[in-house]
Amino acid sequence: MRRRRMGALHVGEPRVTTFHPQPAVAAGTNKNGHGPVVEEIHGLIRVYKDGHVDRPPAIPDVPCNWGSTAPGAPGGVVARDVVVDRSTGVWARLYAPMTSAGSPGGSRLLPVVVYFHGGGFCVGSAAWSCYHEFLAQLASRACCAVMSVDYRLAPEHRLPAAFDDGLAAVRWLRHQAAMATTRAAPDELSWWRSRCGFDRVFLMGDSAGANIAYHVAARLGQGGHLGVGGAVSPLVLRGVVLVQPFFGGEARTVSEKTMTQPPRSALTLPTSDCYWRLALPGGASRDHPWCNPLLSRLETLPLPPLLVCVSEMDILRDRNVDLCRALRKAGKSVDEAMYGGVGHAFQVLHNYHLSQTRTQEMLARIKAFVSATR
DSSP states (O other): OOOOOEEEEEOOSOOOOOOOOOOOOOTTOOOTTSOOEEEEETTTEEEETTSOEEOOOSSOBOOTTOOBOOTTOOOEEEEEEEEEETTTTEEEEEEEEESBTTBOOOSSOEEEEEEEOOSTTTSOOTTBHHHHHHHHHHHHHTTOEEEEEEOOOTTTTOTTHHHHHHHHHHHHHHHHHHHHHHTOOOOTTHHHHTTEEEEEEEEEEETHHHHHHHHHHHHHHHOOSSSGGGOOTTOOEEEEEEESOOOOOSSOOHHHHHOOOOTTOSOOHHHHHHHHHHHSOTTOOTTSTTTOGGGSOGGGOOOOOEEEEEETTOTTHHHHHHHHHHHHHTTOOEEEEEETTOOTTHHHHOOSTTHHHHHHHHHHHHHHHHHHOO
16 A cells, blocks of 8 residues: 555645546447446546446545645644555545644544545545545544545445445454553554544545445444444444435436536536446345435434535435435434535535535534534
8 A cells, every 4th residue: 555654734725626527438439458438427437348447537646745735724634544454455544633733732532533535436535635635624623533434446346345344444443442442552553543532433424425424334333243243342433424425216306307517517417327327236226225225214223413414506405305304203313404505525626616615614514513422
């Protein structure tokens, strides 16, 4: 795993992030002997008949010590990349705020956010510049330690691979918590572990990552997925934050049918359909429980409190609102936040004129949720 450098970055106003579309490949084109392209989301992913997958560099990867400085920036953040599971190649980028330049400080332990990036289960990375910037802001502004998980992608690894990787990340975090509890000898992760309050863990993600956070929380609540008894001690899962959660269903919602998307939108209906075809097990319908949780018995899931962040101009708006309503009806604690004038993934792509303002509002809401959930 190559990304092992550690460095400090200062968190200022995020830069505008844009996709860099690659030339389209015409249907039936034979490239490098892989046969015709059978699925494509322009600029993001091409799948060929023989199963070969191309992912053009839509957004640049950045090392963990990449960052920016801006006047009035609210302090620094330390980041490092670590291996989570050598057998699968899953890794994570760790973040922690520091009180002074160059070294972590302060005695108060921080809540820990386990984060899963978006990308329809098929694209994206914890190293993408847009996620690096957003999660550095989250660590600094919400005063938390962050573990950003780089899970396996479909279609090479269809669901439930991403859910399994999410559980592997929790296992890794549980090991770190056990080391902190037993006061193990200092190692290369002591700087991060010493900042973490492992009794205040939150699962979080955006889009497909929110779907992962939801299903990992559900599996943890049902037990039996982390070893004997499914116990997560000494970790304590306090809540789940779902940002524009990527769910679907056979029946279209009103927002899916009528919400007009601007050019270069992060998620359109055809894009959503393609992601689901590539991510779900072969032959599964869009009403599979991994896609459509509303068809599950929500009252049986022992979920912790949830914060659901919905974008007004997102095609997933109605589906997100319906999920909140169904979870409340099932007796779950749900805090719903609607962000006006912005669409899907605004907080990482900054592709709406209100993106900066709404992103700061979202970070403040997340901080309030994490601080209040005990």
